[in-house]
Amino acid sequence: MRSVLIIEDDINIAELERDYLKLNGYKADIVHDGMKGLEKAISGIYEVIIVDLMLPDKNGYEIIKAVRNRFEIPIIVVSAKSEDIDKIRGLDYGADDYLTKPFSPAELAARVKSHINRYERLKGKNTCSEVINHKGLEINAGSHKVFVNGREIQLTTKEYELLFFLASNPNIVFTKEHIFNTIWGDDYYGDTATVPVHIQKIRKKIEKDAGNPQYIETLWGTGYRFNS
Incomplete structure (x- = not known):
């Protein structure tokens, strides 16, 4: 059974999230403050x-950053x-998804399922030994690591999945919709606006x-491509 940690100080919201996740076959634990939430998260x-962003003792941004420094597991923000x-900041700190309150608990459960499936597919792809090298940029599919001029980039x-996709298909132009x-796939409830946000985040890290x-x-009005 998949385990999910809910860090949420609103008891009613936390229990609603837990109940819907349990209905969908997940084991869900609840923590109501940031400090204890961080301890469990890592x-x-x-x-x-x-994770909620506004928490007692330690805010959600700090928790996201700490988790991301250790693990690549999906992190979903649920916040007012x-x-x-706020959404961009949450993504910059390392969150994979962002839901605003009020939200549909059924949608949250669907997003959890989607992120777990994609994370496991990505881990499966990374069993290969492919390494992409280009102008000081190294993408190692086996270790799921990225380096720029020998320095590891987190x-x-x-972000990794998007970069690997583009780098694996050099000189091909992809629209935002295709990317x-x-x-993210058809089962993701966001929109294409997340694509340029993630590309800008990647650029800040590797460029x-x-x-x-x-x-x-x-390519304005067309899309994006990885230059070989």
Whole structure:
């Protein structure tokens, strides 16, 4: 049975999330404050973390960052903070998904399932020994690691998956819609706006000058391609 950690200080919301996850076959634990939530989140026993941003003792951003420094497991934010800047910040810290309150608990359960399936498919792909090398950028599919000029770069699961997809298909232009459907799939409830957000995050991490990228090129009105 898959284990999910819910870090949420609103007892009613936390129990609603837990009940729907249990109905869908998951084991779900609840923690109501940030400090205890962080301790459990980095224990390594959970396959998905669901975290609120506004928590007592330690906020959700700190928890996301700490988990991402150790694990590549899916992290889903469920928060009342609905501004784009909050969503972008959550993704920048390493979250894979973002749901705003009020939300559909059935949708949350569907997203948990989607992220677990994609994470496991990605792990399966990484059993191969393929290594992509290009202009100081190294993508190692076997170890799920990325290096720029020998320095390891920390990417989220979605960032890695997107970068690996583009780098595996050099010089081919892909639309936002194609990238979205390939990386996030039909069972994801977001929209294509997440694609440029993730590409910008990747550029900040791997490019010498994110405003003048050498790896991932934007073709305005068309899409993106990886330059070989």
